[in-house]
Amino acid sequence: TGLFTYDSGFTATASCKSAITYIDGDKGVLLYRGYPIEQLSEKSSYVEVAYLLINGERPSAEQLKAFTDELAAEADVDPSINTLIGSFAKDAHPMAILTAAIAQLSGIYHASLDLSDAEQRRHAAVRLIAKVPTLSALIYRHGKGLPANKPDTSLDYVSRFLKQTFESADGQYELNQDVVKALDLLFILHADHEQNASTSTVRLVGSTGANPYASVAAGVTALWGPAHGGANEAVLKMLEEIGSADNVESAVLKAKDKTSGFRLMGFGHRVYKNFDPRAKVIGVMTGKVLEQLGVQDPLLDVAVKLEQAALQDDYFVARKLYPNVDFYSGIIYKALQIPTEMFTVMFALGRTSGWVAHWLEQQVDPEMKIGRPRQVYTGSDVRDYQG
Numbered sequence: 001t002g003l004f005t006y007d008s009g010f011t012a013t014a015s016c017k018s019a020i021t022y023i024d025g026d027k028g029v030l031l032y033r034g035y036p037i038e039q040l041s042e043k044s045s046y047v048e049v050a051y052l053l054i055n056g057e058r059p060s061a062e063q064l065k066a067f068t069d070e071l072a073a074e075a076d077v078d079p080s081i082n083t084l085i086g087s088f089a090k091d092a093h094p095m096a097i098l099t100a101a102i103a104q105l106s107g108i109y110h111a112s113l114d115l116s117d118a119e120q121r122r123h124a125a126v127r128l129i130a131k132v133p134t135l136s137a138l139i140y141r142h143g144k145g146l147p148a149n150k151p152d153t154s155l156d157y158v159s160r161f162l163k164q165t166f167e168s169a170d171g172q173y174e175l176n177q178d179v180v181k182a183l184d185l186l187f188i189l190h191a192d193h194e195q196n197a198s199t200s201t202v203r204l205v206g207s208t209g210a211n212p213y214a215s216v217a218a219g220v221t222a223l224w225g226p227a228h229g230g231a232n233e234a235v236l237k238m239l240e241e242i243g244s245a246d247n248v249e250s251a252v253l254k255a256k257d258k259t260s261g262f263r264l265m266g267f268g269h270r271v272y273k274n275f276d277p278r279a280k281v282i283g284v285m286t287g288k289v290l291e292q293l294g295v296q297d298p299l300l301d302v303a304v305k306l307e308q309a310a311l312q313d314d315y316f317v318a319r320k321l322y323p324n325v326d327f328y329s330g331i332i333y334k335a336l337q338i339p340t341e342m343f344t345v346m347f348a349l350g351r352t353s354g355w356v357a358h359w360l361e362q363q364v365d366p367e368m369k370i371g372r373p374r375q376v377y378t379g380s381d382v383r384d385y386q387g
């Protein structure tokens with residue numbers, strides 16, 4: 001293959017050194033800064049996890065309070081963001097609008113940002129974690145034809161997002177702590193996942209010296225695809241198409257047929273070859289959340305039957321294909337009344353802390369170089385331009 005090691009899809013190439021997240025794909029282990037995801041899901045909060053990811057250690061009570069206050073203080077966005085979001089068609093995909101809105105942040109903050117200043121870098125990272133929920137709420141409201149509104153800075157991070165998203169014209173929204181807790185947990189599970197496609201994109205863009213807003217906007221576009229974060233939307237559409245538990249067998253058959261172009265969405269993972277520990281946590285929480293909210297969703301039966309059928313099928317067993325984080329997350333988002341086209345935005349919201357943690361880490365990495373892969377050239381030999 002010529003001069004360079006050919007590694008399509010980077011299955012065997014470490015692109016950086018990182019102290020943030022550890023995955024053991026054979027054992028189904030996921031650690032953020034050394035802490036198992038199961039323990040963080042049970043005992044921590046998304047805001048604490050975000051602090052942990054970007055700072056390396058858990059915050060003291062005072063540090064957590066200061067971080068929480070800083071997130072609230074930075075939650076509001078420039079009015080030009082509302083103009084930008086308003087310029088999109090109501091049915092434009094929310095991920096397209098999110099990309100543009102984060103790019104708009106780079107328009108607002110780029111000129112004044114000194115990337116050589118550690119405190120300015122940290123502040124930019126916190127600003128992104130603070131503002132992405134606000135952007136997401138405004139994007140939801142635009143799609144629904146609701147007027148733009150302001151984040152309620154007296155509330156905690158997740159409640160603020162929920163209220164801004166769903167509040168009525170007279171500012172009413174009744175917070176349900178089961179909903180707050182479920183969403184907080186989903187954000188924890190989505191917060192980081194080492195060098196996945198979107199985080200690698202953030203790092204590749206960041207390696208050029210681009211600002212963190214531009215880097216994260218690029219990460220959002222990478223997340224959108226159905227092989228990555230877009231899978232949560234694709235799973236729900238797939239479950240709706242399958243429609244009933246009776247059709248599960250034929251869906252499994254179709255997924256095994258390479259000529260069908262159909263894959264079981266929410267199944268398989270590049271790194272996990274035993275189980276996805278995030279899927280285990282979500283699997284347990286799905287039934288609980290639906291019960292707490294009094295929601296009966298027939299799609300849950302379809303999903304359970306599909307999972308069972310695939311896990312017993314030789315094709316999926318031989319290829320070590322298991323449900324991933326996205327298999328059940330959509331059913332929970334649906335129960336929380338988040339529309340299907342917003343699912344991947346929810347993933348982006350949670351992943352923002354991971355993206356900025358990687359961007360911050362990269363900025364002080366003494367071995368950091370511009371990302372610049374080589375290729376195996378397969379084109380024509382040199383030839384003369386005739387005529």
Ligand code: CMC
Pocket residue numbers: 009193196226227228229231255256262263264265266267268269270271319321324325326
């Ligand atoms: N349904 C049917 N067959 C599959 C599936 C699937 N979901 N996933 C992989 N395969 C088959 C694939 O056809 C291949 O078969 P063969 O060896 O006979 O050619 C084998 O399994 C290995 O697949 P691959 O495409 O080489 O594996 P990959 O590591 O390149 O892809 C993946 C990983 C997640 C993109 C893939 O499993 C997939 O497309 N899954 C569905 C989409 C999905 O759920 N994505 C969310 C990933 S987790 C959330 C996140 O972090 O983004």
